Amino acid sequence: MKQYNRRDFLKVSGTVAATSALAACGKKDNAEDIDLDPMGNHTDPVPTDKMTYRTNPKTGDKVSILGYGWMRLPTKRVGDGPNNEVIDQEQVNRLTNYALEHGVNYFDTSPAYCRGKSEESLGIALEQSGRPRDSYYIATKLSNFSPQQYSFEEGCKIFENSLQYLKTDYIDYLLLHSIGGGGMDNLRQRFLDNGLLDWLMEQREKGRIRNLGFSFHGDVTVFDYMLEHHDKYKWDFVQIQANYIDWKQAGGRNVNGEYLYTELEKRGIPAVIMEPLLGGRLSKVPDHVVAHLKQRKPENSVASWAFRYIGSKPNVLTVLSGMTYMEHLEDNVRTYSPLEPLTEEEQAWLEGETAALIKSYPTIDCNDCKYCMPCPYGLDIPGIFVHYNKCVNKGNIPESQQAENYKQARRAFLVGYDRAVPRLRQADHCTTCRECVPHCPQNIDIPRELRRVDEFVEKLKQNTL
Amino acid sequence: MLRKIRLTLAIVFWVLITWLLVDFTGTAHAYLGWMAKIQFMPALLAVNVGVLFFLVALTLLFGRIYCSVICPLGVMQDAIAWLNRKKNKYSYSPEKGMLRACIVLAAGLLLTAGLGWVAGLVFPYSTYGRIVGTTLAPLYKLANNVLAGIAERQESYAFYTVDVWLKSLPALIMALIAWVVIAILAWRGGRTWCNTICPVGTVLGMISKYSRLKVVMNAKACKNCRKCERNCKAACIDLKNHQIDYSRCVVCGDCLEECKFGALAFGYKPMIDKENIIYNEWREKQEAKSEKKEAADKVDEGRRAVLTSAALLVGTSVMKAQEKTTDGGFAIIEDKKKPHREHQITPPGSISVRHLRENCTACQLCIDSCPNDVLRPSSKLATFMQPEVSYERGYCRPECNRCSQVCPTGAIKPIEVDVRKETQVGHAVWMEANCIPAKDGKPCGNCARHCPVQAIQLVPAGSKYHQDHGQWFDADNKRVDGRTVPMIPVVNEEKCIGCGACEYVCPSRPFSAIYVEGHEVHKDV
Numbered sequence: 003m004k005q006y007n008r009r010d011f012l013k014v015s016g017t018v019a020a021t022s023a024l025a026a027c028g029k030k031d032n033a034e035d036i037d038l039d040p041m042g043n044h045t046d047p048v049p050t051d052k053m054t055y056r057t058n059p060k061t062g063d064k065v066s067i068l069g070y071g072w073m074r075l076p077t078k079r080v081g082d083g084p085n086n087e088v089i090d091q092e093q094v095n096r097l098t099n100y101a102l103e104h105g106v107n108y109f110d111t112s113p114a115y116c117r118g119k120s121e122e123s124l125g126i127a128l129e130q131s132g133r134p135r136d137s138y139y140i141a142t143k144l145s146n147f148s149p150q151q152y153s154f155e156e157g158c159k160i161f162e163n164s165l166q167y168l169k170t171d172y173i174d175y176l177l178l179h180s181i182g183g184g185g186m187d188n189l190r191q192r193f194l195d196n197g198l199l200d201w202l203m204e205q206r207e208k209g210r211i212r213n214l215g216f217s218f219h220g221d222v223t224v225f226d227y228m229l230e231h232h233d234k235y236k237w238d239f240v241q242i243q244a245n246y247i248d249w250k251q252a253g254g255r256n257v258n259g260e261y262l263y264t265e266l267e268k269r270g271i272p273a274v275i276m277e278p279l280l281g282g283r284l285s286k287v288p289d290h291v292v293a294h295l296k297q298r299k300p301e302n303s304v305a306s307w308a309f310r311y312i313g314s315k316p317n318v319l320t321v322l323s324g325m326t327y328m329e330h331l332e333d334n335v336r337t338y339s340p341l342e343p344l345t346e347e348e349q350a351w352l353e354g355e356t357a358a359l360i361k362s363y364p365t366i367d368c369n370d371c372k373y374c375m376p377c378p379y380g381l382d383i384p385g386i387f388v389h390y391n392k393c394v395n396k397g398n399i400p401e402s403q404q405a406e407n408y409k410q411a412r413r414a415f416l417v418g419y420d421r422a423v424p425r426l427r428q429a430d431h432c433t434t435c436r437e438c439v440p441h442c443p444q445n446i447d448i449p450r451e452l453r454r455v456d457e458f459v460e461k462l463k464q465n466t467l
Numbered sequence: 468m469l470r471k472i473r474l475t476l477a478i479v480f481w482v483l484i485t486w487l488l489v490d491f492t493g494t495a496h497a498y499l500g501w502m503a504k505i506q507f508m509p510a511l512l513a514v515n516v517g518v519l520f521f522l523v524a525l526t527l528l529f530g531r532i533y534c535s536v537i538c539p540l541g542v543m544q545d546a547i548a549w550l551n552r553k554k555n556k557y558s559y560s561p562e563k564g565m566l567r568a569c570i571v572l573a574a575g576l577l578l579t580a581g582l583g584w585v586a587g588l589v590f591p592y593s594t595y596g597r598i599v600g601t602t603l604a605p606l607y608k609l610a611n612n613v614l615a616g617i618a619e620r621q622e623s624y625a626f627y628t629v630d631v632w633l634k635s636l637p638a639l640i641m642a643l644i645a646w647v648v649i650a651i652l653a654w655r656g657g658r659t660w661c662n663t664i665c666p667v668g669t670v671l672g673m674i675s676k677y678s679r680l681k682v683v684m685n686a687k688a689c690k691n692c693r694k695c696e697r698n699c700k701a702a703c704i705d706l707k708n709h710q711i712d713y714s715r716c717v718v719c720g721d722c723l724e725e726c727k728f729g730a731l732a733f734g735y736k737p738m739i740d741k742e743n744i745i746y747n748e749w750r751e752k753q754e755a756k757s758e759k760k761e762a763a764d765k766v767d768e769g770r771r772a773v774l775t776s777a778a779l780l781v782g783t784s785v786m787k788a789q790e791k792t793t794d795g796g797f798a799i800i801e802d803k804k805k806p807h808r809e810h811q812i813t814p815p816g817s818i819s820v821r822h823l824r825e826n827c828t829a830c831q832l833c834i835d836s837c838p839n840d841v842l843r844p845s846s847k848l849a850t851f852m853q854p855e856v857s858y859e860r861g862y863c864r865p866e867c868n869r870c871s872q873v874c875p876t877g878a879i880k881p882i883e884v885d886v887r888k889e890t891q892v893g894h895a896v897w898m899e900a901n902c903i904p905a906k907d908g909k910p911c912g913n914c915a916r917h918c919p920v921q922a923i924q925l926v927p928a929g930s931k932y933h934q935d936h937g938q939w940f941d942a943d944n945k946r947v948d949g950r951t952v953p954m955i956p957v958v959n960e961e962k963c964i965g966c967g968a969c970e971y972v973c974p975s976r977p978f979s980a981i982y983v984e985g986h987e988v989h990k991d992v
Contacts, residue, residue, distance in 0.1 A: 073794075084797035118793035148792045372795040379974050380800040410624075417627040421619055425861075426800045433903065433911040433974045434949070441791070453916070464866040 048332050052339035053105030056319050058272060060238050061212060063139060063174070065108050065320045067313050068338045069274065070101050072111035072120045073371065074281075074324030084380075084424075089116060089123045097331055098127035104335045107138045108320045110274075111168075112179055113160055114145035114373075121167035129169055140168055141274075143179035143217065144193075144202070147441070152191050157198040161205070175274075176202065176211045177241055180373075181228070182220035184440055189224050203235065213238035217276065219443035222257045225265070232269055239319055240266055241274040243443070245284060246311045246352035247360060248277075256445060263315060272319035275312050279323065281369025284308040284360070288395045291360055298348075305330075306337040311352050314343040364399070365391045366451050367444045374438035374448060382427040383438060383448055389422040390455050399458070403467050412462050419459065429456035469733050470720030477535055481542040488599040489607040491629055491836055496873050503832055503875035505537060506592035507667045512583075512826045513877030523674060530675040530682075534661055534668055534717040539599075540591040541661055541717065544653035548700050551654045555697035559705045562662070562712055567669040574666045581825045583878075584851045588645070591665050592875075593828035597642040597852060600831025601844075605631050630840055630860065638831075638844035638852045657700025662715040672714030680735060682716055682723065684709050688730035695722035695731055803859035804977040812856035812965060812985035814842065814863065815890045816871035816882035819988040826878035827853045833870035833879060839863060841967070842870060854879075856892070858967030858983065863892075865919040865966060888919070891992045893965025893985040895923070895958045901973075901980035904928075904953035912949050914956050914969035914981050920992070922962035923969060923981075925954035956981060962992055 055064040076097070078090040098109075109128070111120045121142060128138065142164045146157050165171060178199070181189050193199040205211045215237050218225050228235065244259030252258045266273045279285055285305035287295075295304050312321055321338075325331040344352070368387035377383055393399050398411040398418075405411065419428065429452040438448045461467040484502045487495040503509060510518035522533055534541045570589060577586035587593045608631045615626040633639065652659040661668040675681070684695075686709040696704040699722055703715035723731050810820075814833070817823040829852035834842045839861035842854040854870070856863065871882045882890065895914075903911045905928060915923040926932075931942045932952075939947050939954075948954070956969070958981075965983045973979035 084799065114793045116794070117796040145793075151792060375794060376791065376796045376798045378798055380798040382797065413624050417624040420627060421615075427797070430917060430972050431913070431974065433909070433913050435909050435911070436950075437791075441794075463864065 048104060048336050049339040050104050053335070054313070054338050054341040055105075056272070058213070058239070058319060059270065065139060066106045066338070067318070067320055067341055068106050068309075068334050069108035069110055069141075069320035069322040070098075070106055071276070071322040071324035072109060072124050073115045074326045075116055075120065075123060076326050084427075085117075089119055091123060091126060094123055095127050095130050097325065097328065099131055100328065100331060101325075101335075102131055102133060102138065104339070106335070108141065108175075108322075109138060110141040110175075110322050112143040112145050113164055113167075114143075114147065114179070121164055125167050125169040135170060139174035140170060141175035141177065142168065142173055143177040144198070145179040146192050146198075147179070149191075152196060154196040154198055154201070157192075157196065158201065161202070165210075172210050172212060175213045175215065175239060176205075178202075178216035180219050180443060181216050182218045182222075182224040183443065183445075185221045186224055186227065189227070199235070215239040215241060215271075215274070217241035217274075218262070219243060219256070220445060222261075225257065225262065229265055229269060229271075232271070237271050239272045239274055241276055241322075242266070243277040244273070244275050244312055244315075245278050245280060245308055246349075247280065247284065247357045249353050249357075251353075251357050251361060263317065267317040273315070273317055274319050275321045277369055278312045278321045279305055279308045280367075281324075281371060283365065283367075283369060283391065286392070286395055287360060288363055288397065291356070294356060294359060303333050303337075305333060307352060307356075309334060309337045310342060310344050311349060313338060313341045314349065363394050365394045366455075367446050368451075369444060371443060373441045373443055378435065378437055379431055379433055380427055381429070381431055381452070382423045383452070385423045385427065386429050386452065386455055387446075389419055390458075392422075393418065400467060403465065408467075416459070416462055429453070429459065432456070470724050473532070473535060473718070473720050477542045477545070480536055481539050481546075484539045485599055485603070488596055488830075488832060488835060489604040491604075491608065491611075491838065493836065493838070493869055496836060496869070500873060500875075503592070503830070503873065506875060507533065507538075507671070508587075508590040508592055508828055509830070509875030509877075512578075512828065513875065515877070522671075526671050526674045527678050529680050530678040530713065530716060530718040531668070531671050532718050533671055534658075535719045538591050538595075538661075538667070540595040540649070540665075541658070543595065544649060544658060544660060545700070545719070547650050547653040548657045555694070557657060557697055557699055557702055559696050559699075559707075560702045562703075562715060566663055567672075570664055571666045571669050578825070581821065582849075583825050583827055584829050584853050587828035587830075587852075588641075589664055589666055590828050591661075591667055593830035594645050594649070596828075596830030596832055597638065598646045600835045601634075601639045601642040602646070604831075604835045632840075632860070634834065634843035635846055635852070637846045641852060657702065658715070658717060659702075661717065662701055662703070668717075669714075675716065676713045678713070680733060681713055682711055682718060682720075682731060682733050684711060685730045685732065688728050690728050690730070692728075694725045694727075698722060698725045801976040803979065805857050805859055806970075806978055806982040808857075808982070808984055810893070810985040810987065811845075811847075811850070812893045812967075812983055813989070814854060814856055814870045814879055815887045815892055815964075815989065816868065816874075816879040817989070818880060820985070821987070823853060823878050824850050826876050827874075828876055828878075829853045830875070832873050832875065836869050836873050838869060839867060856967075856985070858970040858979075860971075862967035862971040863965075864968075888964065889991050891964045891986060891990050893983045894960040894963040895965070895969050895981050896984050897956055897958060897981050898978075899955070899980075901975040901978055902955055903974060903980070904949075905955050905980075908953045910949045910953070911974060912954060912956070913972045913974060917968045917972045918963075919966060919968060920962050920964055922959045922964070923956045924959070925949060926957050927952045928955050964992060 054067045056067055057063070058065055076090040076093040077087040080086050080088055109124055111124045113121055116123070124140070144157060144160055146152060146160055151157065151160065164173065178193055202211060202214055206214045216228060218240065228237070242259065242262040243256065244263055248256055248259040250258055250260055263273055285303070285308070287304060292304055295307055309321060312318060323330070323334050325334060366387045368384055368391065370384045370388050372384055374383045393415050397407070398414045400408045400411045432449055432452040434449040436449055442448060480502070483499050487499045487502055490496065504515065505518050505522070507522055510522065525532060535545065574586040574589060608629050611626060612628050612631070615628040618624070618626040649660050689709060691706065693706050696706040700719065701715045701717050703712040704722060705712065718733070720733065723733060813820050813823045829844070831844065833854050834844060841856055841858065841861055841863050843857065844852045845855035865888050866884055868882050868884050868887050871879045899905045903909050912925045915925050927939050927947055932939050932947060941947050965985065967983050969981045970979045970983055973981050
């Protein structure tokens, strides 16, 4: 019933719509289950009570399939200077209230996000919502990334601080943050040798952690190790990166989502999905791709395909999205209220043809997560990559001077570059110190990519492309 | 009518040349570069014979039309005087010939002595350039930045933001002083500056005495109302004697409109002279009859002196890596400081330090059009306000020759981009104490990566490494590179062109670990 899109609707009731258009304007006529306003108003109200929920097999938690990622929060500027962007808490509160009203109940933060301000912001937002503590689930992480935080004491301190910032005495979902980068050695240093994982399991016993899991990027041996010892650790959930690009054709040194998901499914461990949209790279796509997707469902957003794709996997507990803007939140709520699963043909079409089409563009695999920041030499690494990708999508990366739009593309790239990134933070200032490389969850060889952008910029500037 | 044409032309010239001086995009130069090049002093210094011939011919034909149309400083003074317009505020004053002659002489001597900038203090075009370049140009850029902000919101690339910074306080102060002095003189006395101090005014004044067309007075028609004299901003109408001092008349045409009796006309002098001769003969007779005759002819020694000196003038023609515990944010970037350079760097095309010093009138045109923020006015006495090269905010990019294109005096001679890439203006000097690989053992090599002429190589420090086919090996014959051992830059001074790319991208702050020393005379590499 709900599957009607506009085209079907017009086919079915074209004449009815035409003749009763005026009437429809005043009040909803008896077009039965069709939500679309035949006057051409696309935006019927976002449903508040149709969210799809998944059940956590251990606790029975009814988790909304849309999870709110607390990493890409709206910011506002307070005065000049490079670090004067602060979280726009007022807007965050509005987004939180909207999300809760529309059935979103899973919030995923970390002590490292947003220069360490994310947890505090979530604590404030949830408190002001006035909702009881058991009506939503908080996920946070043990983000002991810096060597100075590898000790047991530092690790415990991070957890206790989280409770304080989040104004709670228990965490619903606690994750060992981003294991896999730096391999087994890194895992041992951070969680195994110092006894921190044992301590976290104790906290689970005590009820201070309701579900214990880990998030994974990078070296697959670490993932395998963790699952091999599932009997010992009893993972309640695992957070993995999965989307229709990474499912079978993971970029760089990433592991295919299909493998990670299947391994979890085998053991009955629910999967929490991160990067369903690759930081917006699956919504900000070249026109060619927009046409490719929209041609099938003109009314649905480009992003909705990515969300429906991964939500269609039954062992997914929730799909995280860092929704900075209200329109992102509205669109995602709409997509998942309720989730309309993809057919097998549609899934294959996304994994195959569509993924290949997107991968044929020379974008850089950066999802703007800012884990690499701050760069010790002051570069704005994600800013540079985001600008480059934006130009790829807009067709502003000319191949040579003979390109038809060379002059306009050159100006758009260079002027846009100076706008997006201050000169002293541009790619030409990279010293190749490689401090950033281990932090990148996408395993991008950041200095090499910066060099690539810099060489491109030089060619544009010197007109030697 | 004549006045209206003059006024229209003057305003058009003035606005366009001002735009040329404040424009930083290169657009104005493409169309209007000639406006700076037809200025008298720049043409003289560039030995631009064609332009000089044209200006002399123009003056011989029309009088000092140059001063009231082409010269932006002159038009600016007219504008100031117009703001303080009161009827009948001027009166005739005798010419200060001696002073004018001395200034022309002094300017000529200073130019010969290579103190171009001191002489430049009284040159009209460069004075105007300094005033505009230091005051209006930053305001223009600020206005542009506002537009760029709007454009950015609309995803338009029509405008882009540029840095606005105080390039030199002494130059700003000097320009302001010049502005205040000239403005006061113009406010009170119209063209006082042009007719007493300006050496170009003096030289053209000498020529305009012999111009074919000039403002002439028909004494017969004159009713001695003195309206013309009182409204002559050049104070050159001696009504008592029905004489006009053509060395000071800038043919503005104001008097032509003031005279209600048709006693003043712009025309071919000999014809009216003939009438005047008849009239004068008649008047002399009258005067002789009524009163005793007064011998008034005085040899004007001043004028004679000017002629001598003018002939002479024509003849001479790092930071510490921060511990990272959270994601996002930016490291603070310290501003770069100017290193102490033993030898100044001069822009490609300027041939030598001496050539620039002797030919530059410090008009600021190159400084304000430099798209890389490399040029700024010098604060040194010998080259005061002339362009100085430094690389704290950018470097002299290999594809750019903008300053050489805009320079109207030939102080920076036009230089092709390909030639410019092979012109050595200085060489890079390495400073171990600041170099990150040498100091902290971290990889860098940014200078070598950005050298446009590949004059910098990276080598491992110390004697235990040896080279084989361009690769480096340690004592155990294991290959080493920037990731395994710290590699330091070495400069091939013979290849280096002194563009400053290395200095600009060097991560060491506030002082770069590699900086450029200038060369006195440029050469090809």
